[in-house]
Amino acid sequence: MKQLDSITPRDVDFARWYTDVVTRTGLANYSTVKGCMIMPPYGNELWENMRAELDARIKKVGAKNVTLPLLIPESMLQREKDHIDGFAPEVLWITHSGEEKLAERLCLRPTSEVLFCEYFKNTIQSYRDLPMKLNQWANIFRAEKNTRPFLRTTEFFWQEGHTLHETEAEARKMTMQIQNLYNDYLRDFLALPLVEGRKTESEKFAGAVETYTREVMMYDGQALQTGTSHYLGTGFAKAFGITYQNREGREALPHYTSWGITTRMIGALVMVHGDDRGLVLPPHVAPIQAAIIPIMMHKQGILDAAKKLEKSIAKVVRTHVDASDNTPGWKYSEWEMRGVPVRIEYGPRDIENGTCVVVRRDTGEKAVVAVTNLKKELPKILQTIHDSMYSKALARQESMTYDARTLDEITEIAKTKPGFIRAPWCGCAKAEKLLKEKFATTSRCIVDEFKQNTDIKCAISGEPAKYMVIWGKAY
Amino acid sequence: MKQLDSITPRDVDFARWYTDVVTRTGLANYSTVKGCMIMPPYGNELWENMRAELDARIKKVGAKNVTLPLLIPESMLQREKDHIDGFAPEVLWITHSGEEKLAERLCLRPTSEVLFCEYFKNTIQSYRDLPMKLNQWANIFRAEKNTRPFLRTTEFFWQEGHTLHETEAEARKMTMQIQNLYNDYLRDFLALPLVEGRKTESEKFAGAVETYTREVMMYDGQALQTGTSHYLGTGFAKAFGITYQNREGREALPHYTSWGITTRMIGALVMVHGDDRGLVLPPHVAPIQAAIIPIMMHKQGILDAAKKLEKSIAKVVRTHVDASDNTPGWKYSEWEMRGVPVRIEYGPRDIENGTCVVVRRDTGEKAVVAVTNLKKELPKILQTIHDSMYSKALARQESMTYDARTLDEITEIAKTKPGFIRAPWCGCAKAEKLLKEKFATTSRCIVDEFKQNTDIKCAISGEPAKYMVIWGKAY
Numbered sequence A, B: 001m002k003q004l005d006s007i008t009p010r011d012v013d014f015a016r017w018y019t020d021v022v023t024r025t026g027l028a029n030y031s032t033v034k035g036c037m038i039m040p041p042y043g044n045e046l047w048e049n050m051r052a053e054l055d056a057r058i059k060k061v062g063a064k065n066v067t068l069p070l071l072i073p074e075s076m077l078q079r080e081k082d083h084i085d086g087f088a089p090e091v092l093w094i095t096h097s098g099e100e101k102l103a104e105r106l107c108l109r110p111t112s113e114v115l116f117c118e119y120f121k122n123t124i125q126s127y128r129d130l131p132m133k134l135n136q137w138a139n140i141f142r143a144e145k146n147t148r149p150f151l152r153t154t155e156f157f158w159q160e161g162h163t164l165h166e167t168e169a170e171a172r173k174m175t176m177q178i179q180n181l182y183n184d185y186l187r188d189f190l191a192l193p194l195v196e197g198r199k200t201e202s203e204k205f206a207g208a209v210e211t212y213t214r215e216v217m218m219y220d221g222q223a224l225q226t227g228t229s230h231y232l233g234t235g236f237a238k239a240f241g242i243t244y245q246n247r248e249g250r251e252a253l254p255h256y257t258s259w260g261i262t263t264r265m266i267g268a269l270v271m272v273h274g275d276d277r278g279l280v281l282p283p284h285v286a287p288i289q290a291a292i293i294p295i296m297m298h299k300q301g302i303l304d305a306a307k308k309l310e311k312s313i314a315k316v317v318r319t320h321v322d323a324s325d326n327t328p329g330w331k332y333s334e335w336e337m338r339g340v341p342v343r344i345e346y347g348p349r350d351i352e353n354g355t356c357v358v359v360r361r362d363t364g365e366k367a368v369v370a371v372t373n374l375k376k377e378l379p380k381i382l383q384t385i386h387d388s389m390y391s392k393a394l395a396r397q398e399s400m401t402y403d404a405r406t407l408d409e410i411t412e413i414a415k416t417k418p419g420f421i422r423a424p425w426c427g428c429a430k431a432e433k434l435l436k437e438k439f440a441t442t443s444r445c446i447v448d449e450f451k452q453n454t455d456i457k458c459a460i461s462g463e464p465a466k467y468m469v470i471w472g473k474a475y
Helices: A014-024 A041-060 A081-090 A113-123 A168-190 A235-240 A264-273 A302-313 A328-337 A348-353 A371-399 A407-416 A429-439 B014-024 B041-060 B081-090 B113-123 B168-190 B235-240 B264-273 B302-313 B328-337 B348-353 B371-399 B407-416 B429-439
Strands: A071-073 A092-097 A100-108 A132-141 A155-165 A195-198 A210-217 A223-233 A255-262 A290-294 A319-321 A342-346 A355-360 A366-370 A401-403 A420-425 A442-449 A467-472 B071-073 B092-097 B100-108 B132-141 B155-165 B195-198 B210-217 B223-233 B255-262 B290-294 B319-321 B342-346 B355-360 B366-370 B401-403 B420-425 B442-449 B467-472
Touching (some): A014 A264, A041 A132, A041 A168, A113 A235, A155 A168, A168 A210, A168 A223, A168 A255, A168 A264, A210 A264, A223 A235, A264 A371, A290 A302, A302 A342, A302 A371, A342 A348, A348 A355, A355 A371, A366 A371, A407 A420, A429 A442, B041 B132, B041 B155, B041 B264, B113 B255, B168 B223, B168 B264, B210 B467, B223 B264, B235 B255, B255 B264, B264 B371, B290 B302, B290 B328, B302 B319, B302 B342, B302 B371, B328 B342, B342 B371, B355 B371, B366 B371, B371 B401, B407 B429, B420 B442, B429 B442
Parallel strands (some): A290 A319, B290 B342, B401 B420
Antiparallel strands (some): A092 A100, A092 B092, A195 A442, A210 A223, A223 A255, A355 A366, A420 A467, A442 A467, B092 B100, B132 B155, B195 B210, B195 B442, B210 B223
């Protein structure tokens, strides 16, 4: 970073604000390779922190990491029809090795169900092998024309879980367990509020019986789908011939779940928490949690004192002393832009008093903290910031979620108010299509299901409503 | 693993022994995707442990992780001529996206110098930005016809460091710093002895001024190149137009180093330490360091006691209680085959005596250890095993390294004794070629350079020798 470039204000041009923030803070960059992004050190470290925590949570539910190939032969991809139909247009094809033409084309995995099926087929024999819970951290390829770092890129990174179970009930339970794991992770680690539920038929994953999602509302009121969990039934098992001997000694088809969450999450972090000065990173995941800015650094002993301070807190927070030649004012702006949750100002007077000034990125609040208490206080301050970031984002999401009971109400909201619309639905694809065509508004998720007959009518068709749905524009 | 399949003895068929061990212990499997391997949970966890330690060591020398694209446009790859010439035959080409033909072909990275060059070009401005030290963990693709898990696969995994420096001296120092880092890592973490030094001209990396390597001798006497560190000079910078303003205010070309170590290392672990009963894993990296085998598990309280024992040592070693239905004898064989450094036998009599039996995988030695001392003793036992594995492998390597002074001596050794040949060389490519054609023996590395004139003659040509070289057959 050579200079503190100005960032386009959010309300002037949100898309440009996003690109400014992401590229100028070192989270991501466009590469000269079409559709592919670069993650420089800062963005890469953020992703490493996100990965480490999510990996630990996934391991806790008993899934084990594996590595499967990136390449899929064409015939293998075509084995499950709905699945290939869903992905075919986005697939990148390898046709040559050196000068030689390949006998069969290979594609870059757009997801790995078919590879896991091959693995399962060769591994599973009896019910004793079930449940089998696997996970993979991988790069994934879906050709995209209009790309934006993290949100939509031809190469992206994710975690993909694949599990097999004896019964439908058990597989569905797994699907929900992961759904809850993702919810908790977003809320407790990334300070992201969300709405969550089942996808409608038209928005499901290609090949899934049921898809669960959570949708996070960005600053501009649009939804970002962040993590999905699928119950895939026995379709893949049938297509790939995966069978096992069940408890009764008969051949049976296992029930499949898959679930994934991607580098898109980073886009959500940026667009939910950021402000006109740049990034605001949730404390638990920030690469640097506390930046120490020495004041009057040219004076003897100041830098040493700052480094001593750094050492004293390094066990409880990720910290960094900014010893560059820039002025303190410049450094404040830079670390603000890069979203560091707190900066610690530390100069001659502070050293004399045995205190330092702790400034919150999210609110700008300043507190004078005794150096001897800093190690104890910082984790509390960081948790307070986390809680406050979550509450602020949740309040915004709630204030931008509007109830509608009729098509007129939906129209009024869709035309004037960015955000989510909560409206009952009859379950008919025609009604869903109408909203999509009229307002580019799609069903984000089903948040409630009316089991008994009610008087509630579908806000679109006027027919009896079966579901309460969150509708919105999606990234 | 369904049954303890027998493993082909090493001296009967070493290649089959290797495949048996690797596939039956769950380190790797062939996939139905030509040339690509699968890493099941056990192999994947081993690799995760290897990565974590190496990543920490690399971060300690100041390198930061980044993520660059997997795809390289054809025109970009062709920018550095020596480089493309070295890789062209092995490159996989993408020609289509969905149904559409691409305007320019994309290849899967066979290494990432050109991508890093693009990144550097857009990032480096002045000498203040140097040195810039970056690292990437990535999947890499080089089309291979005859593949073996870990040793030679079309997709493999590595860490690749790329650094820029102001001066040649500094870049060469970095090259050596990494050379030493890899040496220490292999010896201290993986218990692998090695010979190390510079590569001859014909064995250098495509585009490098100098390549340093370390070669590890496998059980069969063949060499496995394990990690290379290159000084690339300013050729890439020139080809890609990477310049910076130097301390004198003039435009200058930075000096480039790159270095990498791959999943091949796992092959080295297997082929150096393994025996006819299977894997012998070095303690620091083993996914399970101590397997607890309950004896007379059907008796009340035994399994609970084993779990209590597990809990008491879980903070100091990676451990696992084998509570499966198999007999203790079966379990002994299974954990031996999987190379777990120690097994702990724990039954009614042990519980009564407050002791347990600790059995070393590498030597079969048994020791009775008081349960109260186990937590303190286990790390010592594991270090003893590490040291002993290293010494054993080193002794074997030394006993299979033969000195030769004449072509007759080389011929005699090459024809009768597997292992390394240490022989002086004049530096002439013709002499090198002769050995390659006659015995498939290549220069592995230059271990000494004769700065002054000596009486020593090249063992091949009879001309005055310039170098002492380790020659051998290579994987």
